[in-house]
Amino acid sequence: MSKGVLATPKRGIRELGAEELVGWDEVTQGTILETFETEVDNVAHIRPEERPYSDFSSYTATVASWRVIKPVYNRDICIDCQHCWVWCPDTSIVSRDKQMLGIDYDHCKGCGVCVEVCPTNPKSLLMFAEAEEPEVALTKWPEKKKKEK
Amino acid sequence: MAEKMQLNEVEVWDGNLAAAQALRQAQVDVVAAYPITPSTPIVENYGYFVANGYVDGEYVMVESEHAAMSACVGAAAAGGRVATATSSQGFMLMIEVLYQASGMRVPLVLTVANRAVASPLNVRGDHGDMYAGRDSGWVQMDAFNAQEAYDLTLCAFKIGEDMRVRLPVMVHQDGFLTSHTAQNVHPLQDDEAYKFVGDYKPYEEMLDFSKPVTYGAQTEEDWHFEHKARQHKALFDSAAVIDEVFEEFKKLTGREYKRVESYMMEDAEVAIVALGTTVETARVAAEELRKEEGIKAGVVAPRVFRPFPFNEIRDALANVKAVAVLDRSAPMGAMGALFNEISAAMYTTPNRPLITNFIYGLGGRDFPVSEAKRIFKEQKAHADAGYITTPIQQFSGVRGPKLGFFETKRS
Amino acid sequence: MIEIRWHSRAGQGAVTGAKGLGDVVARTGKEVQAFALYGSAKRGAAMRAYNRIDDKPIINHEKFMRPDYVLVIDPALAFTDNITENDKPTTKYIITTHLSKDELIAQIPELQDKKDRVYVVDAIGISMDTIGRSIPNTPMLGALMKVSGMFDLDFFLESMKRVLSKFPQKIIDANMEAIKRAYNEVY
Numbered sequence: 001m002s003k004g005v006l007a008t009p010k011r012g013i014r015e016l017g018a019e020e021l022v023g024w025d026e027v028t029q030g031t032i033l034e035t036f037e038t039e040v041d042n043v044a045h046i047r048p049e050e051r052p053y054s055d056f057s058s059y060t061a062t063v064a065s066w067r068v069i070k071p072v073y074n075r076d077i078c079i080d081c082q083h084c085w086v087w088c089p090d091t092s093i094v095s096r097d098k099q100m101l102g103i104d105y106d107h108c109k110g111c112g113v114c115v116e117v118c119p120t121n122p123k124s125l126l127m128f129a130e131a132e133e134p135e136v137a138l139t140k141w142p143e144k145k146k147k148e149k
Numbered sequence: 150m151a152e153k154m155q156l157n158e159v160e161v162w163d164g165n166l167a168a169a170q171a172l173r174q175a176q177v178d179v180v181a182a183y184p185i186t187p188s189t190p191i192v193e194n195y196g197y198f199v200a201n202g203y204v205d206g207e208y209v210m211v212e213s214e215h216a217a218m219s220a221c222v223g224a225a226a227a228g229g230r231v232a233t234a235t236s237s238q239g240f241m242l243m244i245e246v247l248y249q250a251s252g253m254r255v256p257l258v259l260t261v262a263n264r265a266v267a268s269p270l271n272v273r274g275d276h277g278d279m280y281a282g283r284d285s286g287w288v289q290m291d292a293f294n295a296q297e298a299y300d301l302t303l304c305a306f307k308i309g310e311d312m313r314v315r316l317p318v319m320v321h322q323d324g325f326l327t328s329h330t331a332q333n334v335h336p337l338q339d340d341e342a343y344k345f346v347g348d349y350k351p352y353e354e355m356l357d358f359s360k361p362v363t364y365g366a367q368t369e370e371d372w373h374f375e376h377k378a379r380q381h382k383a384l385f386d387s388a389a390v391i392d393e394v395f396e397e398f399k400k401l402t403g404r405e406y407k408r409v410e411s412y413m414m415e416d417a418e419v420a421i422v423a424l425g426t427t428v429e430t431a432r433v434a435a436e437e438l439r440k441e442e443g444i445k446a447g448v449v450a451p452r453v454f455r456p457f458p459f460n461e462i463r464d465a466l467a468n469v470k471a472v473a474v475l476d477r478s479a480p481m482g483a484m485g486a487l488f489n490e491i492s493a494a495m496y497t498t499p500n501r502p503l504i505t506n507f508i509y510g511l512g513g514r515d516f517p518v519s520e521a522k523r524i525f526k527e528q529k530a531h532a533d534a535g536y537i538t539t540p541i542q543q544f545s546g547v548r549g550p551k552l553g554f555f556e557t558k559r560s
Numbered sequence: 561m562i563e564i565r566w567h568s569r570a571g572q573g574a575v576t577g578a579k580g581l582g583d584v585v586a587r588t589g590k591e592v593q594a595f596a597l598y599g600s601a602k603r604g605a606a607m608r609a610y611n612r613i614d615d616k617p618i619i620n621h622e623k624f625m626r627p628d629y630v631l632v633i634d635p636a637l638a639f640t641d642n643i644t645e646n647d648k649p650t651t652k653y654i655i656t657t658h659l660s661k662d663e664l665i666a667q668i669p670e671l672q673d674k675k676d677r678v679y680v681v682d683a684i685g686i687s688m689d690t691i692g693r694s695i696p697n698t699p700m701l702g703a704l705m706k707v708s709g710m711f712d713l714d715f716f717l718e719s720m721k722r723v724l725s726k727f728p729q730k731i732i733d734a735n736m737e738a739i740k741r742a743y744n745e746v747y
Contacts, residue, residue, distance in 0.1 A: 021371060024378035029315065030254030031376050032353045033363040041359050056363070161582045161592060186600075272600055294619070326621050330595035331579045333586050333617070429619035513597075515623040 004105035005094050008049040012062030012106025019055070028056075058107070063090075067110035069127045072137040073102045078124035084114035100124075121145055151176060151205045153339045162334040164298040164327035168234065168260040168320065169194030171302035173204050174342035177258075178229035178349070181209035181220035183239060186272045187324040188262035191234035214239035218246035218259075225255035225317075226364045228354025230306065232257060236324055237264035240278035244285065250317045251286025252380060253364050256309030259287070259319045260302055262328035263425065265512040273513025274324030276424060276477040279454070280486050286380055288318040288387055289455040293428045295332045298322040300404055303337075306346045307394045314387045315352060321454075323425040325513065337402065345401055385456045408453040409461035413439070417447030419528035420466060422491055423475040424450060427509075427516050431475075434521030446525045451487075462494045470532035471503040473524045475545075477510040484542055503531045509545035520545055561618070564611040564704075565627040566596075567637045568697075571603035574633060577697030578609040581704075584711070584719040585613050593618045606634075606641055627651055631704060633683055633696040644670045654703050654746065656683035656696050661747065679707050681746035690738040691731070702739035703746035713743050 003012065028034075033056040036043075040051060053059040080100050085093040092108040094101045103114075115125045121144050128137040154173070162170065169191045172180065180199075182192035198204045209224075211217045217233055225231040235243055240261060250257060266277040282289060288308060292298040298320065305318040322328055337345065353362050368376060388408060395406040412432050414420065421431045428450040435446035449465045449472075451458055466472055472495070476485025483489075488506035495501055507524060510516045524545065531537050540553025564581075568574030575596040582594035596609035610625060612618050626646050632638050632655040643653065653674065657664050661680045665671045671678050681703040683696035690699075698720065705716050717736055724732045 017371075022375070024375040024382070027372065027375045027379055029379070029383075030353075030364070031252065031366045031368060031372075032254070033366050034353070035361040035363065039359040043358065043361065157587075159586050161579065161586045161594070163579075163595075270600075273597075294621075323621075325595070325597065330593060330621070331582050332593050333591050426621035430621045433620045517622040517624040518620060519624070 004092075004108070005102035006049050006104070007106070010053055010060050011049065011104070012064065013060050014055070014062065015065065016058070016061040016063050062106040063109055064106055067108065067130050069110050069112070070105065070108065070130050070132075071103055071110070071112065071114050071125045072128050072132075072134045073100070074124050074126070074138060074141055075100075077120050077122060077141075079120055081119060083117040083119060084125060087113050087117045089113060152202045154203055156336045156338060158335065160334050160336055161331045162295050162299070162336075163190075163329050163331045164292065164295040164322040165190035165262065165329065166194055166331075167295045167299035167334050167336075168302050168322070169198070170336060171299050171342070172232050172258075172260070173198045174337070174339050175230065175232075175303065175306045175346045176204060176343060177206050177232045179207045179209060179221065179224035179231045180233055181211050181217045181224065181231075182233045182235075183211055183214045183217045184234075185214070185236050185239035187264055187274070187328045188234040188236040188239075188260065190328075191260050191262070195232075214242040215246060218243040218250065221257050221259075222246060222250045222253065222255055225250070225257040226253060226354070227356045228349075228351040230310070230349040231255075232260065232306075234260040234262070236262045237266050237272075237278050241266060241281060244281060247282060247285040247287060247317070249365065251384075252376070254315045254380070254383070255317060256306075256315050257317045258302065258305045258309060259317065260298075261319055261321045262324040263321055264324040269512075271512040272324070274326055274328075274425075274477075275479075275511045275513065276321075277479065277511075279319075279321050279424075280478045282319060283455060283486065286316070286384060287455060288314075288316055288384065288391070288453070290318065290320050290453050291424050291451065292320060292322040292327060293426055293450070294327055295322075295330065296334045296404075297406075298327060299334055299336060300398065300402070300406070303342055303346055304391075304394050304398055304406070307397075308387065308391050310347075310350060311387075311390045311394075312350065312352065314383065314390050316384060316387060321425070326426040335402075341401070345398070388453070388456050388458070391453060406452055407461070408451070408458040409465050410448075410450045410452050411465045412448040412450075414447035414449060414465060414469075416445050417469055418445040418532055419471045419473075419525055420447045420449050420469045421473050421475060421521065421524060421528075422449045422451075422462075422466075422487065423477075424454065424487065425477065427475060427477065427521075430516055430518055431521045434518045434525060437518070438522055438525050442526075444525060444529050446528075457490055459494050462491060463498050466491070466495055466502060467498065467500055469500075469502050471505075471528035471537075473505050473507055473528050475507045475509055475524075478508075479511055480508065488542070503528075503537050505531070505537055505539065506542040507545045508542065511547075514546050516546065562611075562613040562629070562708075562710075563625050563627045564613075564629045564631060565625055566609040566611075566700075567630065567632045567634065567641050567643055568607055568609060569603070569634045569637070570598060570601055570605045570607050572633050573695045573697030574607065574609040574631075577631075577633070577701055578611050580697070580720065580723045581611055581701055583723045584716065587719060587722075588711075590615060591617050597623060606637060629654065629704065629708065631700050632656060633700045635684060638664065638668060644674075647674075650677070652677045652679065652707060654679045654681060654700065654707055656681060656700065658682050658685060679703065679746050681742050683742060686738050686741045686745070690741065691734040698735045699738040699742035702742035705739075706743045706746050713740070
């Protein structure tokens with residue numbers, strides 16, 4: 001299955017909800033969950049793929065299997081407006097220095113919001129069947145629509 | 150640094166001022182409060198202490214008791230020593246958040262001046278609010294006078310903040326009968342008191358940015374039960390730490406506290422079990438009856454209502470013949486809660502004493518020594534007859550025809 | 561044990577008076593209890609405050625009391641409140657009034673057979689003259705010192721100065737004058 005851009009050995013390594021069910025003597029005190037495995041200074045300046053996310057963080061979980069359709073990203077048309085990045089409910093649009101890089105397929109649930117909000121013509125993001133390879137999908141991209149008079 | 154206050158060896162404080170002084174001496178970081186009679190002076194005094202430089206803390210004014218307790222939970226999760234006070238309707242509005250506090254295992258202290266719960270509206274005291282907190286997962290301690298309100302509030306921080314406990318703690322006192330009754334109080338000096346309570350030790354605090362944590366996670370069916378089981382065990386296990394803290398407090402002050410207090414129980418044949426100021430009034434009655442009529446009367450009182458001292462109750466009442474359990478709360482279609490819990494404990498002993506239930510003192514109705522004596526004498530009559538000669542639940546001190554429910558089934 | 565019941569109106573200082581007395585007494589090594597029972601009633605409502613004084617810790621929390629002293633600091637309450645409730649054959653009454661003792665007793669049937677145990681003082685008038693407000697609590701304490709002989713006047717004045725220490729000097733001085741006058745005028 002496609003992991004999308006900036007995949008790391010920690011990202012999406014387990015299916016969400018398939019954690020080992022431990023007993024009352026092993027659950028955390030007060031249901032307090034630690035985000036990282038070690039202490040991290042200045043976390044805002046460290047990129048997600050470099051952070052020591054713990055098993056309690058959803059970064060290490062994946063919901064890829066929940067998807068039946070997926071967004072495919074077309075770099076050639078994108079104008080880096082960041083609309084998709086703003087609207088994505090699962091932080092699955094990966095953008096660096098305001099430049100769109102692509103989709104985190106470990107956390108994307110295939111809701112299609114990014115496609116809805118994309119303002120380009122044709123859209124820079126389109127939904128395809130989950131089984132479709134992105135490279136193949138890019139060959140099926142529609143032409144620019146002409147304005148109706 | 151906060152300014153120190155020079156205290157006299159003996160101060161004449163009411164329960165509210167006693168609790169407020171304990172909050173000051175513990176140097177509470179945050180008090181978020183929405184004051185309500187009769188506990189108002191606790192936070193009012195803390196506000197005075199902050200305003201005049203006697204505490205390096207924050208007094209946060211909020212728009213309701215629900216917000217007060219919410220702000221307290223937030224401040225405690227953030228990593229501060231936190232306390233507030235409430236009563237009655239305010240307590241009821243806090244209840245939703247009380248469960249959040251204990252579930253998140255944050256050690257904050259709630260000082261409660263117990264008051265009746267409306268309707269009808271009434272500012273005077275009974276234990277309706279205290280009882281409403283009994284399933285909330287907090288340690289609940291009960292002071293019978295102003296000195297104890299002071300002592301137990303200091304102990305509360307030490308108990309709740311202990312790394313083996315990390316649970317919120319309530320310190321109850323009777324509204325008006327303790328909260329507004331000035332009596333001789335022997336306080337510790339500021340340094341002594343602070344040294345006893347100790348510096349606040351943070352645990353998984355949210356303001357540690359190098360270690361981000363999630364509080365209040367959603368668990369659903371897969372995890373909820375395990376977390377609640379662990380929390381329940383933690384509350385029962387806190388008993389050992391409570392005993393340790395009481396022991397340390399005794400070494401410091403000479404004042405001894407036990408999770409179950411027993412008075413004149415060595416040879417007692419009949420006993421009253423109660424909470425709050427009634428415990429002391431019943432002691433007066435027991436002493437007088439012993440002198441006047443030779444009735445071997447004693448008094449047993451859960452100092453710690455939660456965790457419920459199941460074993461210690463069984464020990465305290467191991468040899469009595471008849472027990473009256475006094476509930477100062479309207480049970481509304483059931484036996485009194487304290488009666489039920491005492492009965493359950495005693496049912497698992499070889500000596501199953503005759504246990505009756507009195508509902509008394511609702512809304513601040515006076516509980517005089519004469520009535521305590523009457524109740525003792527009734528227990529003596531049960532003991533002599535070998536069975537309960539009255540209804541099992543009776544109302545004490547209510548006007549109108551005698552009110553009682555249920556008879557013993559003897560065949 | 562000495563037991564004292566105050567009959568007052570909310571705002572007249574019975575609670576402060578009872579606590580002030582408690583403060584003074586506690587400094588002599590005795591145990592005290594000072595409490596008041598009131599609801600949501602506002603200034604002017606009839607209310608009662610209580611003191612208990614003993615050599616050993618006071619653990620009785622009942623409201624029921626058979627008082628040794630009944631202190632009435634509002635003149636009208638002598639007529640409208642049941643000031644003789646639960647009294648004893650030895651209970652002493654100190655009542656604030658502008659009337660003479662004989663005039664007062666003549667109007668209150670319950671006091672007819674207690675004449676030798678009734679004392680009067682114009683605590684309201686004294687407080688108006690000295691403090692400038694109708695706060696009859698400290699003059700009532702001055703009268704109590706005279707009637708009970710609990711403490712001598714100088715000791716009591718010194719103790720009350722400490723109790724009132726958070727107030728401005730002018731108010732402390734006025735209270736001292738009020739106590740002295742009531743001590744000398746009660747009969």
